[in-house]
Amino acid sequence: MATNAVHATTRIIHLAQAISESVAKINEVLSIQGLPTPSFDEDFPANILPTEALDARDAVLDATAELHDLLLGPLHLVKMHAGSNNSVCMQAIARYGIANIVPPGGQSSFKEIGKQSGLGEQMVRRLLRHAMTMRIFCEPEPGVVAHTQASRMLASPQMRAWMTIGTGEMWPAATKLLDALEKWPGSQEPNETAFSLSQNTTQSIYEVVGSSPERGARFAQAMEIWATRPDYAPSHVVEGYVWESIPSSNPGGRIHLVDVGGAQGHVACALAKRYPSLEIVVQDMDKVIEGAELALPEDLARQKRIRFMAHDLFAPQTVAADAFFFRWILHNWADKYCVAILRAHVPALRPGARLIIMDTCMPEPGEDSLGTVPVWVERDLRAEDLNMATIFNARERTLGEWKALFAQADAGFKLEGVTKPKGSALTIMEVVWEP
Known part of the structure; x- marks a missing residue:
């Protein structure tokens, strides 16, 4: 002792x-x-x-x-x-727009917030004093509420959308995860999830969100938050891989790159600005890329090195390119669907073509090839892994699981290089096609 x-x-x-x-x-x-x-x-x-x-x-x-x-x-x-009450005050702040009731650089009373939100002074005081223990809002004098850095951030439309989805849809879905596992043991289907149970639907989250313009806009707005995080910054894409090292099969040395699931092309723009030899096709759903070409920076629009193309992830790839880039795409899908996505690109691959995959790489006990992961980061990753199970029937993968996935898709996929840029949440994996 x-x-x-x-x-x-x-x-x-x-x-x-x-x-x-x-x-x-x-x-x-x-x-x-x-x-x-x-x-x-x-x-x-x-x-x-x-x-x-x-x-x-x-x-x-x-x-x-x-x-x-x-x-x-x-x-x-x-x-x-184990406490669930943290999400209650967060949900109230998002649902009733409380962060917008308190003026930037100013103050508001519990009474006024209670009146504007409809929650009443007593309940607002109880909810916000709980939030204050987490550094969200502060009480500079009794009965008066002012912003902290965190609560001021929650006043932005993007953060309110993110918090609304997190507390209004993701949290209820998380409570159904074990029920979903019991109802559909071993399922990899995106419509057999805790999210589907919580919504009382047979649809996947893609179908649910896609069927409602309001929800679709809110999800798109919430996802903008990730672009503001330094560990997801496009600079990690630009500087984390030697893009000009990709062997070109084109006259003049132009490197043809397809950004699969590249949305409105913000990463493609960053790459094109840094590497003049790149010509990029950005592929995504037709609704996602709508108006994207008109939003290109003037210099890139003039050079015509970026174009957009509607494409289904699971349809056979029709664009021949030197490399295909998947940034944070495959972690949304279960193994069987990732295999289908990878196999769909085989018809377009020439020997030596690259798949550049930038995605989460989970730590394993005793595995230090990518460096030691801080405990606070691993805690966040483990939570995100369960979130992927809850919402998509997907998962975050270790390096060993990524290797197994590539081998399952086709023996011609050879993992040649793995690197994690300093400060990046995502790992870059270079897969070479050698049939």
Whole structure:
């Protein structure tokens, strides 16, 4: 018992030292670059930490979380993670637009918010004081509500859409996951999911969202949030792979690239600006690419190196290209559908053609080929993996599972290279077609 007590004491001291050293490193980087230290103030810019501080940030987040959990004790730890009430105040903030009731840089009373939302002063006070424990809103004086950095962010249309979907659709669906697993054991079908059960429908989320212009617009708006996250920035695509190294089969050395599921082409534009040798076809559903060419930057529109094409993921690929790019596409689908998508591209592949797949790569115990994943990042990844099961009957994959998927699709798919750009949430996998 004494040995365990000494070990625990040593551990908390070790964690405290790690926190102190890493915070000093962050402060040094910020000081050298003339940047302010992080703050909860509503006007503080988001994503302030530069790349040079990310390793130290990860060390601080992991160490503080472990120290917090050690000192909390098992009962409070389980209670904290098992609580569902966090989503209640979030749902109220999104549903009633509470973040928009409080003026930027100003204040509003619980009474006024209760009146405008229709929830009443007492319930608003209870909901928002709970949110305040999570640094969402603050109470600078009794009865008065002001913004924090987080609550100010929730006032944007994109964040409100994201939070509305998360608390209004994803949360209820999560409560049905075990029911779906029991009802459809081993299913890979996108319409046999917890989401389908929660919506009392036989349709998949694609069909449900596609049948409602209002819901479709809300989902599209919510997905814009991911483009603002630094770990999903197009810069990781541009700088994380040597695109000019793709062997060209075209006169003049032009590299023909197909961006499969490339939406309105924001990543294609970033690539085209950086690499003049690229000619890109962006493929997606006809409704998604509608008006995309008109929205191209003037210089790219003039060069005519980007064009758009309606295409079904599962239909045989009709465009011959040097490489096909799949960014964050396959994780939405179960293995059988990923295999179908990959096989659909075989007719268009010449020997040596590339599939460049940029997607989530889950960590495995003892696997460090992509570097150690911080605990706080792995926690988020594990939650997202369950979310994919809940909504799509899909999953996030380890590197070993990606390799197995390529082999299942066709023996001609050879995984040649794997890299994870610094600061990126997604891993780049280069697959060469060698029939």
